[in-house]
Amino acid sequence: MNETGARPRRLELGIGAAAAALLYLLPTAGFSDYVMAVATSACAYCILAVGLNLVYGYTGLLSLGQVAFWGLGAYVAALAAVDLKWSIWAGVLVGGVIAGISGIAVAFSSLRLSRHAFAIVTLIFALLMQLIARDWSEVTRGPLGIPALPQPTLDLPGLGRFVFDTPARYYVLMLTLALASIVVVYSIVHSRIGRALVAIRDNEALAESQGMNTLHYKLLAVGVSAALAGLAGGLYVFHLSVVDPSIFDFAYTEATVIMVIVGGPGCFWAVIASSIGFSILPEALRVTDRVRYVLYGAILVAAMLVMPKGIGGLLQQRRIAAMRPRPGQGGT
Amino acid sequence: MTPALAFEGVSAGYSDEAIVRDLSCTIEDRSVTCLIGANGAGKSTLLKSAFGLVRHLGGRLIYRGEAIHELLPEARLQRGIALVPQGRCNFQDMTVRENLWLGAYTLARPAAEAAIGRRVAQFPMLGRKWNQLAGNLSGGEQQILEMSMALLVDPTLLLLDEPSLGLSPKTMNEVFAVIRALAASGVTVVMVEQNVHGALAISDRVIVLDLGQKIFEGPPTAVMADAHIRTAFLGAAP
Amino acid sequence: MELQYLLQLAANGIVIGSVYALLAIGLSLIFGILGVVNFAHGEFYMLGATATYALVALLGLDYWVSIVLVMLVAAAIGIALHDLFLKRIGRHEFERSMLLTLGLAMILQNGALAIWGADPKFVRVPALSGLISPFEVRIPLTRAAAFAAAIAGLFGLIYLLHRTRLGQAMRAVASNPTAASVVGIPANLIARATVAVGLAMCGLAGAALAPIYTVHPLMGTLFVFKAFAIVIIGGMGSLSGAAIVAFALGIVESTVGAYVSLSTTEGIVFAVMIAVLLFRPLGLFGRGLRV
Numbered sequence: 001m002n003e004t005g006a007r008p009r010r011l012e013l014g015i016g017a018a019a020a021a022l023l024y025l026l027p028t029a030g031f032s033d034y035v036m037a038v039a040t041s042a043c044a045y046c047i048l049a050v051g052l053n054l055v056y057g058y059t060g061l062l063s064l065g066q067v068a069f070w071g072l073g074a075y076v077a078a079l080a081a082v083d084l085k086w087s088i089w090a091g092v093l094v095g096g097v098i099a100g101i102s103g104i105a106v107a108f109s110s111l112r113l114s115r116h117a118f119a120i121v122t123l124i125f126a127l128l129m130q131l132i133a134r135d136w137s138e139v140t141r142g143p144l145g146i147p148a149l150p151q152p153t154l155d156l157p158g159l160g161r162f163v164f165d166t167p168a169r170y171y172v173l174m175l176t177l178a179l180a181s182i183v184v185v186y187s188i189v190h191s192r193i194g195r196a197l198v199a200i201r202d203n204e205a206l207a208e209s210q211g212m213n214t215l216h217y218k219l220l221a222v223g224v225s226a227a228l229a230g231l232a233g234g235l236y237v238f239h240l241s242v243v244d245p246s247i248f249d250f251a252y253t254e255a256t257v258i259m260v261i262v263g264g265p266g267c268f269w270a271v272i273a274s275s276i277g278f279s280i281l282p283e284a285l286r287v288t289d290r291v292r293y294v295l296y297g298a299i300l301v302a303a304m305l306v307m308p309k310g311i312g313g314l315l316q317q318r319r320i321a322a323m324r325p326r327p328g329q330g331g332t
Numbered sequence: 333m334t335p336a337l338a339f340e341g342v343s344a345g346y347s348d349e350a351i352v353r354d355l356s357c358t359i360e361d362r363s364v365t366c367l368i369g370a371n372g373a374g375k376s377t378l379l380k381s382a383f384g385l386v387r388h389l390g391g392r393l394i395y396r397g398e399a400i401h402e403l404l405p406e407a408r409l410q411r412g413i414a415l416v417p418q419g420r421c422n423f424q425d426m427t428v429r430e431n432l433w434l435g436a437y438t439l440a441r442p443a444a445e446a447a448i449g450r451r452v453a454q455f456p457m458l459g460r461k462w463n464q465l466a467g468n469l470s471g472g473e474q475q476i477l478e479m480s481m482a483l484l485v486d487p488t489l490l491l492l493d494e495p496s497l498g499l500s501p502k503t504m505n506e507v508f509a510v511i512r513a514l515a516a517s518g519v520t521v522v523m524v525e526q527n528v529h530g531a532l533a534i535s536d537r538v539i540v541l542d543l544g545q546k547i548f549e550g551p552p553t554a555v556m557a558d559a560h561i562r563t564a565f566l567g568a569a570p
Numbered sequence: 571m572e573l574q575y576l577l578q579l580a581a582n583g584i585v586i587g588s589v590y591a592l593l594a595i596g597l598s599l600i601f602g603i604l605g606v607v608n609f610a611h612g613e614f615y616m617l618g619a620t621a622t623y624a625l626v627a628l629l630g631l632d633y634w635v636s637i638v639l640v641m642l643v644a645a646a647i648g649i650a651l652h653d654l655f656l657k658r659i660g661r662h663e664f665e666r667s668m669l670l671t672l673g674l675a676m677i678l679q680n681g682a683l684a685i686w687g688a689d690p691k692f693v694r695v696p697a698l699s700g701l702i703s704p705f706e707v708r709i710p711l712t713r714a715a716a717f718a719a720a721i722a723g724l725f726g727l728i729y730l731l732h733r734t735r736l737g738q739a740m741r742a743v744a745s746n747p748t749a750a751s752v753v754g755i756p757a758n759l760i761a762r763a764t765v766a767v768g769l770a771m772c773g774l775a776g777a778a779l780a781p782i783y784t785v786h787p788l789m790g791t792l793f794v795f796k797a798f799a800i801v802i803i804g805g806m807g808s809l810s811g812a813a814i815v816a817f818a819l820g821i822v823e824s825t826v827g828a829y830v831s832l833s834t835t836e837g838i839v840f841a842v843m844i845a846v847l848l849f850r851p852l853g854l855f856g857r858g859l860r861v
Contacts, residue, residue: 062665109848116607116664117847120798124840127795131837250791254676261669290684297676304670305658385751409754417752423745434742437735438754481753 009190012269020179027168036167040239042279043174047181047232048252049259049275051225054185057265058194059221060201061115064253065106065122066229068129069099071248073230074237075133078146081238088152092234099230100223107222111215130248145244152238170239177235181228182272188224189268197221198266251293258296260310261303267312274311334396336361336489336520337382341391342401344381350389351377353544359489359537364511364521366531366552369541370564375524376418378541379491382522383415384408395489409438414487416478418494418524424467428458428477431466435481444484451480472503479510490514492523496530508534532556577707579825585713585782587820588720592775593793594800594812595727596768601801602744603764605661609671612794613678614769618644618776619785620682623693626780633695637719637777644773648766656765657758661747675794682787690784698781716778723774724813730767731809740764792836799843 073095080091110121263274335358393401436444525531540548625636698711731737804811
């Protein structure tokens with residue numbers, strides 16, 4: 001499953017760096033605020049998808065609660081900024097940490113049982129978070145949420161104060177976090193840890209029999225992806241300038257799942273590409289949300305029936321098939 | 333002698349990956365055949381492929397002149413093939429009575445009743461434990477129950493996967509005696525057995541598998557005579 | 571606090587609980603026999619209610635006739651659901667089953683919203699406009715009828731599972747799929763029948779609650795999560811456990827819900843579910859079937 005060899009790896013990193021540089025130049029191309037806002041949300045989705053890919057694609061654990069960590073980071077960052085008057089950066093960071101810890105807690109409790117319990121508990125955890133956001137109005141302000149969030153500013157020594165007040169500027173911020181997430185997850189999946197995660201996904205009993213503490217690795221994967229989701233949510237709410245219980249909307253989960261499934265669980269670049277594609281698609285489609293989600297559902301069903309390993313998996317399979325002819329006549 | 337069952341270049345496995353690869357052999361009618369080989373050699377897979385419980389990946393399976401490899405298990409059962417899988421393959425949370433009735437699932441009610449009656453007469457233990465849960469029976473009793481369930485349909489070909497697994501020596505001998513009696517009554521038996529010495533004593537023919545392929549076939553005496561196979565699969569000295 | 575009032579609340583809760591039981595048992599059956607977690611279960615309940623609305627309010631059909639029709643159609647849809655989709659999923663492909671049915675749920679829910687809009691609809695059954703008042707507990711006839719229908723459905727299920735050949739085969743497949751194959755039980759046909767029965771129960775649940783609640787496309791979403799909660803708390807695969815928890819949930823929701831907000835009650839249910847998963851992984855009544 002892993003890409004092999006140092007040379008393609010170096011090529012991969014070169015292309016990645018060039019693409020990143022180009023992406024940073026995007027705001028200079030004079031796109032409208034609308035386009036930059038779409039690009040900003042694409043960055044946010046990218047972080048969610050890369051995180052879910054780490055958990056589901058590489059480790060084989062279906063998390064239906066990434067949105068819980070995303071929303072948790074968002075609420076923590078917003079409350080820290082509004083109620084505690086913290087700096088936004090500190091709030092976002094703490095939001096990420098809290099999201100990561102809660103991810104580990106959810107995973108620790110449910111993974112003792114089974115990966116099935118993990119899927120269900122993450123799902124229920126997300127629902128619970130939304131209910132708490134709506135009902136614990138002393139803290140969360142209830143259904144209407146917290147409006148008028150401040151804008152992040154950065155004091156650069158000698159250069160004065162920089163305010164992230166336009167979509168283009170915010171895009172640079174979100175892009176930086178997205179790239180950082182990509183780098184973090186890339187280094188995990190291409191390290192010894194990543195190989196361990198794949199081993200767990202493919203045959204947990206075997207991995208365990210070789211003396212691996214599989215639970216630690218699984219907790220690490222879930223913790224990292226939850227922390228990334230929390231950071232992304234925390235940073236993104238200041239772009240929205242409001243946080244309310246709809247940040248926990250199940251639709252975000254659905255969209256993120258589609259991105260990973262269609263891209264191909266366990267295929268690093270394909271999932272990134274599909275997260276960008278699916279962020280732009282609704283804007284290009286210009287259909288109502290309803291019709292869009294009908295389409296998403298159809299895509300999910302079709303993907304599960306004909307290509308459960310996604311486009312990336314399909315390409316990979318073809319590559320492997322080209323290298324090694326199958327014995328026998330092939331399955332039915 | 334006509335062959336009861338013929339594997340013609342059969343490949344089979346649990347996924348697209350073949351565990352039994354391109355295997356050909358014939359099972360003579362009214363014979364007892366024993367499959368031996370190391371763990372993972374594909375013995376159970378071969379047995380299950382004859383019943384249709386694993387994925388058929390290539391080749392043909394001919395049962396009394398009819399190609400059966402595309403038939404579902406229930407259709408093979410109707411043609412007289414029955415399987416007793418390895419280890420406690422019964423309905424643990426149901427009673428012996430319910431298990432036997434399920435064993436006779438493909439029979440009409442009067443035929444089922446008669447068949448169950450015959451098995452209870454043959455194995456009085458079944459009658460004694462009539463209303464107990466199958467999961468509460470001892471290992472040997474469960475093995476007898478499972479064989480009885482398979483025999484309800486009066487199979488002409490009986491596939492047994494490790495019938496002596498986990499049994500005490502005494503029960504093991506009883507099970508082997510039952511198999512011998514079945515063969516004498518005209519049932520063709522193919523079995524996988526870890527207890528090679530006990531199995532060879534009642535077998536007419538032995539097939540040795542390694543890495544999903546047949547590496548030897550012959551009467552038990554020939555297997556015993558082959559030094560290589562003896563050391564590899566039968567333990568040093570018989 | 572008045573006893574009369576509590577009894578009133580409990581009566582309401584039992585009615586809702588009986589309908590929860592229909593949904594949860596259907597979900598549990600489909601999981602036990604196919605290994606499929608049916609995410610779209612709530613959407614079929616929604617479709618059942620919507621179909622009841624169409625038959626009763628738009629076509630003016632008799633309510634009881636409508637229930638039977640809705641169940642039949644739901645069973646037919648169940649057969650299609652099995653043959654088109656679920657048949658292709660292996661027993662152990664848990665994630666795949668969940669994602670596939672999640673996709674179906676998205677299509678059904680958003681499709682319903684796109685077609686019918688989000689406006690709630692009301693099903694009025696003139697014949698059920700009165701009240702009955704046993705022990706001075708006032709129960710609207712609509713609720714009494716829903717309870718009667720749900721109980722009939724539950725007893726029908728018990729009869730099916732314990733007194734018929736089909737039901738025996740269904741229990742056999744749930745107990746040990748390999749052994750079921752070995753004795754010649756046609757796994758595919760049993761799975762198909764199971765999905766048909768499960769969906770018929772969804773249809774019945776939708777039809778039973780349609781005259782009590784309003785009918786709208788989002789009504790199924792929360793129900794499926796509650797049904798998950800019931801099945802897990804009751805013990806995956808334990809049908810009686812699911813039924814007991816379903817009734818308990820209905821009563822708790824109704825009584826506790828009178829004093830705190832509904833979403834707090836829901837929050838408590840989900841928290842209990844997580845707690846049960848953590849401390850009693852097999853559920854309160856589970857005997858150790860697969861989770």
